[in-house]
Structure formats: C-alpha cells, structure tokens
Amino acid sequence: MKLLIFFSLIPLFTAFLIVLLGRLRNQAVLLVTAMSVYLMKIVNASGVVIYKISGWSIPLGVCLVADGLTVFMLCIVNLVALLVIIYSCQYMRGFTDKWKFYSLFMLMLAGMNGIIISGDLFNLYIFLEVASIAAYALVAFGIEPEDLEASFKYAIMGAIASVFILLGIALLYSYTSTLNMADIALIVSGNPGSVLVSFVSVLFLAGFGLKAALVPFHAWLPDAHSSAPSPVSAMLSGVFVKTLGLYALSRVFFNLFSISSGKVFFALMFFGVLSMVVGALLAMAQTDIKRMLAYSTISQVGYIAFAFGVGTPLAIAGGLFHILNHAASKSLLFLNAGAIEHATGTRDINKLGGLNQKIPLVGFTSLFGSMSISGVPPFGGFWSKLMIITAAVQAGHIVFSIVAILVSVLTLVYYLKFQSFVFFGKLRSGMKEDLKSLHFGMKFSMVVLAVICLLTGMVFLPQLKLALDSAVNALLVGNGYGAAVIIQ
Amino acid sequence: MSLYFLCLILFCIGLYCVLRKRNIIKIIVGVGIIEYAVNLLLILIGYRQNGRAPISANDQEILNMVDPLPQAMVLTTIVIGLAVMVILVALALRIYEKHGTFDITKIRRLKG
Amino acid sequence: MKNKEAPGMSLIVKSVTRLTAGLILIYGIYIVFRGHIGPGGGFAGGVIIALSLVHLMLAFGKDVVLKRLDEARGIIISSLGALAFLILGIVGFLGFKAPFLKERFEHFSAGLIPIYDVVIGVLVSSGLFITFLALVLLTGKREKK
Numbered sequence: 001m002k003l004l005i006f007f008s009l010i011p012l013f014t015a016f017l018i019v020l021l022g023r024l025r026n027q028a029v030l031l032v033t034a035m036s037v038y039l040m041k042i043v044n045a046s047g048v049v050i051y052k053i054s055g056w057s058i059p060l061g062v063c064l065v066a067d068g069l070t071v072f073m074l075c076i077v078n079l080v081a082l083l084v085i086i087y088s089c090q091y092m093r094g095f096t097d098k099w100k101f102y103s104l105f106m107l108m109l110a111g112m113n114g115i116i117i118s119g120d121l122f123n124l125y126i127f128l129e130v131a132s133i134a135a136y137a138l139v140a141f142g143i144e145p146e147d148l149e150a151s152f153k154y155a156i157m158g159a160i161a162s163v164f165i166l167l168g169i170a171l172l173y174s175y176t177s178t179l180n181m182a183d184i185a186l187i188v189s190g191n192p193g194s195v196l197v198s199f200v201s202v203l204f205l206a207g208f209g210l211k212a213a214l215v216p217f218h219a220w221l222p223d224a225h226s227s228a229p230s231p232v233s234a235m236l237s238g239v240f241v242k243t244l245g246l247y248a249l250s251r252v253f254f255n256l257f258s259i260s261s262g263k264v265f266f267a268l269m270f271f272g273v274l275s276m277v278v279g280a281l282l283a284m285a286q287t288d289i290k291r292m293l294a295y296s297t298i299s300q301v302g303y304i305a306f307a308f309g310v311g312t313p314l315a316i317a318g319g320l321f322h323i324l325n326h327a328a329s330k331s332l333l334f335l336n337a338g339a340i341e342h343a344t345g346t347r348d349i350n351k352l353g354g355l356n357q358k359i360p361l362v363g364f365t366s367l368f369g370s371m372s373i374s375g376v377p378p379f380g381g382f383w384s385k386l387m388i389i390t391a392a393v394q395a396g397h398i399v400f401s402i403v404a405i406l407v408s409v410l411t412l413v414y415y416l417k418f419q420s421f422v423f424f425g426k427l428r429s430g431m432k433e434d435l436k437s438l439h440f441g442m443k444f445s446m447v448v449l450a451v452i453c454l455l456t457g458m459v460f461l462p463q464l465k466l467a468l469d470s471a472v473n474a475l476l477v478g479n480g481y482g483a484a485v486i487i488q
Numbered sequence: 489m490s491l492y493f494l495c496l497i498l499f500c501i502g503l504y505c506v507l508r509k510r511n512i513i514k515i516i517v518g519v520g521i522i523e524y525a526v527n528l529l530l531i532l533i534g535y536r537q538n539g540r541a542p543i544s545a546n547d548q549e550i551l552n553m554v555d556p557l558p559q560a561m562v563l564t565t566i567v568i569g570l571a572v573m574v575i576l577v578a579l580a581l582r583i584y585e586k587h588g589t590f591d592i593t594k595i596r597r598l599k600g
Numbered sequence: 601m602k603n604k605e606a607p608g609m610s611l612i613v614k615s616v617t618r619l620t621a622g623l624i625l626i627y628g629i630y631i632v633f634r635g636h637i638g639p640g641g642g643f644a645g646g647v648i649i650a651l652s653l654v655h656l657m658l659a660f661g662k663d664v665v666l667k668r669l670d671e672a673r674g675i676i677i678s679s680l681g682a683l684a685f686l687i688l689g690i691v692g693f694l695g696f697k698a699p700f701l702k703e704r705f706e707h708f709s710a711g712l713i714p715i716y717d718v719v720i721g722v723l724v725s726s727g728l729f730i731t732f733l734a735l736v737l738l739t740g741k742r743e744k745k
Contacts, residue, residue, distance in 0.1 A: 009686065009689075009690075012682075012686060013683070013686050016679040016680075016682045016683045016686070017679075017683065019675060019676070019679040020676060020679055020680065020683070122561055122564075126564060126568070129568045129571075129572075133568075133571050133572060133575060136572075136575050136579075137575060140579060140582075143582065145583070145586045145587065145595075148579055148582050148583050148586065149583065149595060149596075151579055152512070152576070152579045152580070152583060155572065155575060155576055155579065156506065156515060156519060156576070159519050159522075159523075159572050159576070160503075160506065160519070160522065162568075162572075163522050163523060163526055166526050166530075166565060167499075167526050167529070170526060170529055170530045170533060170558075173530075173533060173557075173558070174533040179557070563643065567643065574731045574735070577735060578734065578735060578738065581735065581738050582738070585738070
C-alpha cells in the first residue's frame with residue numbers, strides 16, 4: 001500500500017509549507033481534505049497492510065502497519081482534525097501569528113498519524129514526542145500567565161512520561177534486541193513470564209497513563225485543556241489523549257505483550273474506575289465550562305481504560321466505540337464552548353443564561369453532544385456504555401459495573417446543569433444585544449459533529465459494525481499481529 | 489552491573505530534583521538529568537566489553553562490535569531532548585517576564 | 601572593560617573571534633561534508649555551524665549578526681531545509697514505484713546520503729541558531745520594559 005506514508009508526510013509537508021507561504025492558510029484545509037479522501041482507499045483494503053520505508057525487509061528496517069485498529073483510529077483523528085481546522089479558520093481570526101498556529105497544528109496531526117501507523121516502537125516514541133512538543137507550544141499559544149503555567153506543568157509532566165516510555169523501550173530492546181513491534185511480539189510470546197516484561201509493562205502503564213490522564217496522573221489535563229484555544233482543546237481532548245495514551249497502551253499490551261489477564265489489566269481497570277469517579281466528582285464542582293469539560297474527559301477516558309482492562313471482546317468493542325463517540329461529542333462540546341466564548345466573551349456558567357434565544361444552533365448541537373456523552377438512548381454514547389457495562393457484568397466485575405452506572409448518572413447530572421445554566425432560563429441583562437454572530441465555518445463543523453453523534457447511535461449500521469469488528473479483531477489476535485506482519 | 493545501578497541512581501536524582509525543587513530552572517535541570525540518565529542506559533545496553541566501533545569494511549572481519557542501534561537512538565533522543573529543553577526554557581523566561589519570580593509556589597494561579 | 605561605543609565584549613575577545621569564527625564555520629562545513637565516510641554528519645556539523653554564529657553574536661553583540669541573518673530569515677531557511685529533506689525522500693518514490701526514502705541515484709560513494717547530510721546541516725544550523733536568537737531576543741524585550 002503506497003498511500004500509507006502520506007498520512008504523516010502530508011501534514012509534515014504542510015507544516016513547513018505554511019511557514020514559507022505565511023498567509024495562505026487555506027491550503028492546510030485543502031491538504032487535510034485531500035488526506036481524508038485518501039483515507040477511503042485504505043478503508044477498503046482488507047487485512048494487514050505493510051509499508052516498508054526505504055525498502056528494507058521487516059525486522060531490519062522501519063515499517064508502517066495498517067490493520068483494523070489503525071484504520072479505525074485514522075478515520076477518527078483525520079475527520080476530527082478536518083472539522084476542527086474548518087472551525088479554526090474563522091475562530092482564530094482574533095489571534096496574531098496565525099501561521100504559527102497552523103504550522104504547529106499540522107505538526108501535531110503528523111505526530112498523531114505517525115503514532116497510529118507506526119510499526120516500530122522507537123518510531124512510535126519519536127512521533128509521540130513530535131505530537132507532544134507541538135501540543136506544549138499550542139497550549140501556551142495565548143501567552144496569558146495561566147496559559148504559560150498550564151503549558152509548563154504539562155511540559156514537565158509530559159517530558160517525564162516520555163522518559164518513562166523511553167526507559168521501557170530501552171529495557172525491551174535489551175531483552176529482545178529488536179525494535180520492530182511485530183518481531184518483539186513474536187519474541188515475547190516465545191518466552192513468556194519474564195520479570196523484565198512485567199517491569200516494562202508497568203513503565204508503559206505509567207508513561208502512557210500520564211499521556212492519557214488516568215487519575216493519579218491527571219493534574220495537567222484540566223489546566224492544559226482550559227487554557228488552550230478552543231480548537232486545540234477540541235483536538236487535545238477529542239483525539240490527542242486517546243491516540244497518545246489509550247491507542248498506544250492497548251497496542252502495546254494486547255499486541256506486543258499479549259497479556260490476556262492478570263495484574264496489569266487489573267491495574268488498568270482500577271485506574272479506569274478511579275478516573276471515572278474522581279473526574280465526575282470534580283467536574284460537578286466546576287463553574288468554568290472548559291474546566292468542566294476537561295474533568296469530564298478524565299471521567300470518560302476512565303471508561304475506555306476500564307473497558308480495555310476488562311478485556312473481553314465485547315468490552316474492547318465497547319471501549320473502541322466509546323473512543324469514537326467521545327471523540328465526536330467532546331470535540332463538539334469544546335467547539336461549542338469556543339463559540340460561546342466567541343459570542344459572549346465569558347466561560348463562567350454563572351454569568352451565562354438563556355443563550356438558546358440568541359444562538360440556538362450552539363444550544364441544539366451542544367444538547368446533542370451532552371446527551372451522547374452522558375448516555376441517553378438514541379445517541380452513540382448510550383450504546384458504548386451499555387456494551388462496556390454489560391461486558392463488565394459478564395466478566396464478573398459487579399462492583400465496578402455498579403460504580404460505572406452511578407458515574408454515568410453523575411455525568412448526566414452535570415451535563416444537565418451545564419445545559420440549564422447556559423442555554424435555558426432567562427437571558428442575562430448584559431447579553432441582550434452585543435452578541436457576536438458566528439461564522440459559517442464554525443456552524444458547519446458543529447453541525448457535522450452533531451450529526452455524527454446521532455449517526456453513531458445507529459450501532460447496527462453495517463459499515464460501522466464492520467470497522468468496529470475489524471478493529472476489535474486487530475486487538476484480539478494478540479501475538480497474531482507479529483505473525484501477520486512478519487509473513488509479508 | 490553496577491553501572492546500570494548508577495544509571496538508576498542518576499535517574500532517581502533527576503526525579504527527586506523535579507519533584508522537590510521549587511525553582512523552575514532547577515526543575516528544568518532535573519528533566520535534563522533524567523533524560524541523560526536514560527540516554528546513558530541506552531548506550532550501556534549497546535556497549536560491549538572491549539568492543540570496537542561498528543564500521544564495516546571489506547577487508548575486516550565483523551568481530552566484537554558494539555551495537556550501533558542504541559547509538560542512533562540516543563542521537564535522536566538528544567535532539568528530542570533539545571527541543572523539549574528549548575520549549576521549557578522559553579516558557580520559563582515568559583513566566584519570569586509575567587510574574588517576576590522563578591518560585592513555583594508563588595505563581596500558582598491554576599488549581600489543577 | 602567595556603567599550604561603550606561599540607556593543608559586545610572587549611577588544612581581545614573581538615580580535616580572537618575574528619580569527620576563530622571563520623575557522624569554526626569551515627570546520628562545521630567539513631564535518632557536514634564528510635558525514636557519509638566517517639564520524640560526523642548533518643546534525644553534528646550543523647551544531648558546529650550554529651555555534652560559530654552564536655560565537656560571533658556573543659563577541660560583537662546581536663546587531664552584527666542580525667544584520668545578516670535575522671529571525672524571520674532563519675525560520676524560512678530552516679523550513680526550506682525540512683522541505684528539501686521531504687522532497688529528497690519523495691524523489692525515491694517517483695511514480696509510486698519504490699518506497700519513501702529509497703535510494704535512486706548511484707553517484708559518488710554513498711548515493712544520496714551526502715545530500716541528506718547537507719540538507720540536515722542547513723536545517724539544524726539555522727534551527728539551532730533561531731532558537732538561541734528567540735531566547736535572547738525574549739530577554740532583550742524584558743529588559744526594555
């Protein structure tokens with residue numbers, strides 16, 4: 001498959017081209033669109049697709065791998081990135097030095113696509129750092145004191161997480177003498193039960209867990225997400241956390257180490273449940289819209305980690321499906337928060353009210369997003385949570401499932417609070433006239449994401465089921481990943 | 489074997505520096521120490537007693553070479569570490585510009 | 601003793617810098633060009649080239665260097681370097697026949713590798729120099745306030 005390399009090549013190329021051309025930022029939009037079109041070709045390809053960089057054979061050279069999970073994640077990331085860029089073309093008008101924003105954004109996208117398609121562990125680390133460094137800079141983009149502090153905190157914690165991941169890779173290299181993920185999978189499955197592999201999996205759990213903001217490591221997320229410009233928060237929360245944290249974690253644990261059950265998965269489950277509870281409780285107390293959404297992200301990431309920890313096929317399907325739902329709805333909600341800030345100039349829910357009379361479109365779309373994320377039946381979030389909880393009950397984790405259900409109720413409570421304080425009730429006196437109007441691009445992105453929220457509710461759509469099934473299979477084959485890659 | 493433990497100790501010193509110090513610059517130095525501890529470990533993994541440089545030539549036998557791959561990896565991580573360090577220093581300068589202090593206990597505005 | 605008319609360090613430093621800066625620059629270029637047959641290469645050579653510029657700047661003050669290579673121009677040069685690297689990689693799969701970064705031309709002794717080295721040298725030297733410049737100019741702004 002010749003097209004696989006383009007996923008990280010096009011954003012990289014665009015990033016440097018924007019620097020040269022400066023003001024021609026619409027090219028970014030065009031190029032990402034073009035990439036999303038390329039995407040369709042890969043979706044049609046079946047089985048595991050390999051791309052050997054520079055033509056070296058597999059254990060020697062760097063290779064790119066596309067299996068079901070890769071395709072699933074690539075679709076989510078690029079779709080959200082495209083919509084966010086369409087949104088930010090008009091949202092970012094007020095900022096200076098827009099070309100820096102687009103350049104960094106493209107670097108971040110290149111990094112994320114690279115993580116997803118990489119078939120080489122060290123390459124994965126490099127792309128992870130590219131994405132992270134771009135994200136540190138993007139969080140500080142506003143140069144307010146809060147932004148700088150949030151970015152500094154994020155950069156320090158992110159750097160330590162990266163070092164843990166690098167240490168894990170180094171130890172794994174000393175054990176297997178290879179960096180190719182397929183080769184590692186084969187060698188690790190050849191001599192199971194090594195102490196070093198357990199140690200490395202703990203290191204990866206800490207590193208990727210910090211990138212995914214599981215609860216003991218969550219402190220950077222609310223600051224970073226609330227300080228960043230809204231399109232960046234939408235990207236960070238919608239896809240960044242999942243790609244860097246959860247995708248990499250699941251790829252390493254399921255495919256490389258093929259741990260089917262055990263203490264590591266129990267740890268993942270435990271941290272998942274902890275994140276759910278703590279995130280939801282803290283989100284209740286927030287008055288800043290974006291901080292509330294950020295804590296809600298921690299809670300929802302907890303659901304996904306919990307699902308991966310349960311580890312049965314239904315649970316994994318639920319977790320992956322929740323990645324899709326959460327990406328759509330949380331990006332939508334952050335874009336809504338940006339639109340509210342753009343129109344009224346504030347993010348404090350106590351100062352807002354009755355916005356449905358002025359900007360009904362934002363009200364409707366955010367209602368869709370809130371309902372989807374808190375699990376109200378016709379929307380996608382309900383089905384994914386149902387799948388996760390059913391699987392947990394089947395696997396015998398009764399207490400955890402009860403906690404998950406209770407947290408789901410809590411989620412509904414704070415999203416209803418958000419809705420009622422911001423969009424319903426009386427319009428505040430200060431906001432009668434001077435609301436800025438929203439531009440077409442912003443409206444378009446929000447509407448499309450809301451439609452996606454509704455469409456994913458039809459879980460029995462054949463295309464969706466097919467994509468989900470192949471993604472689940474990619475994780476469930478375990479060591480088969482290694483064999484499937486090596487054969488080609 | 490003791491060399492590996494020395495790497496671990498260096499790692500722990502860096503971690504202590506990041507966790508305990510209040511001065512932003514010292515925290516950044518701590519991050520640097522951690523990165524170099526891991527780089528050193530990577531080099532040690534590829535090292536071989538009395539090994540020679542991994543250069544292959546037609547008239548020489550390949551005997552007792554050190555592993556070149558960790559060296560390439562370390563070169564890459566040094567570049568990455570440079571990028572992280574630059575961004576941290578730039579942020580620290582900006583923070584000093586806004587607050588006039590490097591003490592993290594005095595610049596806490598976010599509750600995290 | 602500071603010379604008040606001209607910015608920068610003392611006369612001794614300036615005289616020595618006049619002699620050494622060019623040598624350091626040439627040594628950096630030498631390292632870049634022999635990267636494919638020995639230790640060295642684009643990154644190491646690029647760092648040395650950037651250091652010679654930093655050296656000049658420390659000795660003569662920032663205006664002397666900024667006249668020749670300011671921040672905007674540095675950014676453009678470094679992104680040109682990055683683009684050139686990507687284009688060299690794409691040269692490999694002209695017409696989608698071969699993979700990315702594939703060797704296409706058999707010239708000299710090492711194919712495209714010397715050219716990669718040069719491109720990386722440009723990228724690294726200008727990139728490192730503009731990061732230095734950015735940090736220095738940032739503190740300069742603060743002092744003016």
